[in-house]
Amino acid sequence: MSYVGKNIRKIRTVKKLSQAAFAELFGLARPSVGAYEEGRSEPKMETLLQIAQHFGLSVDLLLTKELTINELYRFDIFKPQQAAPSPAEAPAPTALADQRPQLTPYVPQARLLEYIVRHHDTAFVDALPPLTFPHQLGPATRAFDLNGPDMAPTLRHQDVLLCCRVDKALPRLHSGRVYALLTPSRLLVRRLHEQLPGQLLRLRADNPDYPSQDFHLPDALEIWEVHGSFSTYLRRPALLEERVASLEQQLAQLQSRLDGTPPPAGL
Secondary structure: OOOHHHHHHHHHHHOOOOHHHHHHHOOOOHHHHHHHHHOOOOOOHHHHHHHHHHHOOOHHHHHHOOOOHHHHHHOOOOOOOOOOOOOOOOOOOOHHHHOOEEEEEEEOHHHHHHHHHHOOOHHHHHHOOEEEEEOOOOOOEEEEEOOOOOOOOOOOOOOEEEEEEEOOOOOOOOOOOEEEEEOOOOEEEEEEEEEEOOOEEEEEOOOOOOOOEEEEHHHOOEEEEEEEEEOOOOOOOOHHHHHHHHHHHHHHHHHHHHHOOOOOOOO
16 A cells, blocks of 8 residues: 555645645646545656655655654755755855764664564654764665674674665665665675566675575665775784885885984884
């Protein structure tokens, strides 16, 4: 069952838009809006995308959940729509603005099963511990613990993954990128190798000890693209780095002897 008609009516009501004004925003006929709201027809995918982008929502939410007023507030549905400033009027970006921290709900490994059951519960998600990261990924982000060595050496066990939501209704996935797929039993973190017919994804672990696998995309409860990771693991210098450091020390010692000066401190 689709909730898009009820959601359109609710959005239109709280934004104080008539059916005609709403239709004009998206190049629709006024009777079409009435048909959507009454459940006699549904918008085309292009129209759904326009509505979702205009009001800062996801297509998935518009289709699968009857949104509450509180949820609409959370998605800034009441923020006035303003025309984009001209280049002459637009403020110049600053390094400080680019680094503004944003709150990201954090799902620790100990609460993953609870999250799987309650991932649609806005109150539950809002109550998750927030992490503050400087990023420009938008409001739909999550942080997950990586469990297991599947993605080593790129990602390590207990790394925290910073992820951005992928719209499940119209997923745009890219080969070579890492995705976190929430399933009814686990969080599967893999690199996308290729997309196959029948909504199948061929996934690979970065750890060569793990085989590739095919994943049926509709089995995912949520899809997240991994944009970064945060680790407390401090790796030892690689053998090559140790050799380079040793050669640098030897060269410095040799140079000091030729110059007749004492070697630098620590050598």
